[in-house]
Amino acid sequence: MSTASTRLPEGRYGRSSDERADHKLKIAGVVLGAFLLALVGYFAYHYVGQNKISGEVIAFDAKKAAVEVHLEVRKDSGTSGYCTIRSQAADGSEVGRADFRFGGDATRIDKVVTLRTTAPGTTAELLGCHAD
Numbered sequence: 001m002s003t004a005s006t007r008l009p010e011g012r013y014g015r016s017s018d019e020r021a022d023h024k025l026k027i028a029g030v031v032l033g034a035f036l037l038a039l040v041g042y043f044a045y046h047y048v049g050q051n052k053i054s055g056e057v058i059a060f061d062a063k064k065a066a067v068e069v070h071l072e073v074r075k076d077s078g079t080s081g082y083c084t085i086r087s088q089a090a091d092g093s094e095v096g097r098a099d100f101r102f103g104g105d106a107t108r109i110d111k112v113v114t115l116r117t118t119a120p121g122t123t124a125e126l127l128g129c130h131a132d
Contacts, residue, residue, distance in 0.1 A: 052131040053081040053102070058110075060124035062087075066096075066116050069124045073102050073109040080104075081131040085113070087121030095119045097127075 053075040061068045067087045075081065080103030087096040096117035102109055115124065 052076045052079045053083075053129045055083040055126055055129040057085070057124055057126045062121050062124075064120055066114050067121045067124050068112055068114050070110070070112050071100065071126070073111070073129065075102065075107060075109070075129075075131070077105050077107050079131050081129060083129040084127040085115055086125050086127055087115055087117050088123045088125070089119050090122050093119075095121045 053073065055071055055073040058070040058072050060070065069085055071083065071085070073083060080101070082099040082101045084097065084099050086094055086098075089095045096115045098115050100111075100113045102111075115121070
């Protein structure tokens, strides 16, 4: 005697519930992946493409009541904006913070700015630059 098969004939009754679930999961994964890719692209565009002013601290010299900061700013011609710089004491407390404005047609500005502090500062940190 032969044993009866418990499998259904191929293609006779449609997809099994496992195949339908796998297909739905694949579609959900593709939709979620496309959404995440679009979200990353959106944030990258606004971070890189819309940032019309950027800066870099080249050097700094800490004095008793101030910190002289050599700041290099790159921006689009005609764009105005500001860069925020802070200084911290040796114990990590903030002793000074200020915004320095930049404008005009120059695309690269090399400037030494003075950040006044409430105590001797040991650092000069660029927190960011923003266009108006």
